[in-house]
Amino acid sequence: MTIRSEKLRTVLRFAIPFVLIPVLAVLGETVFDEKKHLFVSLAVAVLSLILFYTGFEQKKIGTRRMVIVAVMVALSGAGRFIPLFKPVAAITVITAIWLGGEAGFLVGSLSALLFNFYFGQGPWTPFQMLAWGIIGLVAGFLAEPLKKSRIALVVYGVGAGIAYSFIMDVWTVLGHYYTFNLDLYFAALATAVPYTVTYAVSNAFFLWLMAKPFGEKLARVKIKYGV
Numbered sequence: 740m741t742i743r744s745e746k747l748r749t750v751l752r753f754a755i756p757f758v759l760i761p762v763l764a765v766l767g768e769t770v771f772d773e774k775k776h777l778f779v780s781l782a783v784a785v786l787s788l789i790l791f792y793t794g795f796e797q798k799k800i801g802t803r804r805m806v807i808v809a810v811m812v813a814l815s816g817a818g819r820f821i822p823l824f825k826p827v828a829a830i831t832v833i834t835a836i837w838l839g840g841e842a843g844f845l846v847g848s849l850s851a852l853l854f855n856f857y858f859g860q861g862p863w864t865p866f867q868m869l870a871w872g873i874i875g876l877v878a879g880f881l882a883e884p885l886k887k888s889r890i891a892l893v894v895y896g897v898g899a900g901i902a903y904s905f906i907m908d909v910w911t912v913l914g915h916y917y918t919f920n921l922d923l924y925f926a927a928l929a930t931a932v933p934y935t936v937t938y939a940v941s942n943a944f945f946l947w948l949m950a951k952p953f954g955e956k957l958a959r960v961k962i963k964y965g966v
Contacts, residue, residue, distance in 0.1 A: 764865035794841035829945035837957035840879020847871025870906040900939030
């Protein structure tokens with residue numbers, strides 16, 4: 740692999756989750772027609788796939804990881820049917836810790852897009868894709884300490900619930916007022932406190948319950964298939 744291609748991969752790993760997708764999400768709410776929100780969501784999905792493939796030098800390994808990611812997306816999406824407590828963020832984090840941040844981002848992103856065909860698509864979908872994706876990506880950066888400490892993992896789950904609310908409330912303000920205002924944003928955060936607490940407790944619960952058994956299985960799969 741050339742130095743130039745490695746630099747491009749590095750740029751994409753930063754630009755896609757922290758620049759391109761956030762800009763697309765905001766434009767989808769403030770500029771594009773509401774009827775085009777699905778195209779925005781699909782564009783975010785394509786960028787998520789590009790981000791995923793920037794993480795692997797060998798095409799065969801990337802393909803194998805994609806199969807495992809597809810299974811994790813299915814499990815995550817099925818969890819969205821659980822009333823109140825939902826394990827989406829937990830499964831996204833677990834994927835990221837054992838398969839890499841790019842894989843975690845893709846699981847979070849696709850869990851929002853694919854299962855919103857059932858729960859309802861809208862201009863909020865790109866923000867959900869971004870929120871769950873970022874939660875997974877950052878978990879990948881912190882994989883080693885999160886593997887070693889169950890307490891750290893639970894704390895991260897609580898933080899992820901708060902972060903999800905912070906990102907989604909950007910959409911809350913833009914969706915109602917078509918402009919961003921800090922006073923309205925803080926008001927939205929305050930109103931959403933019960934939901935934020937639910938997200939945080941749900942993440943902590945599912946990570947405490949699922950991280951060890953899922954992690955052990957993913958570790959065995961990685962060894963078995965050379966991922």
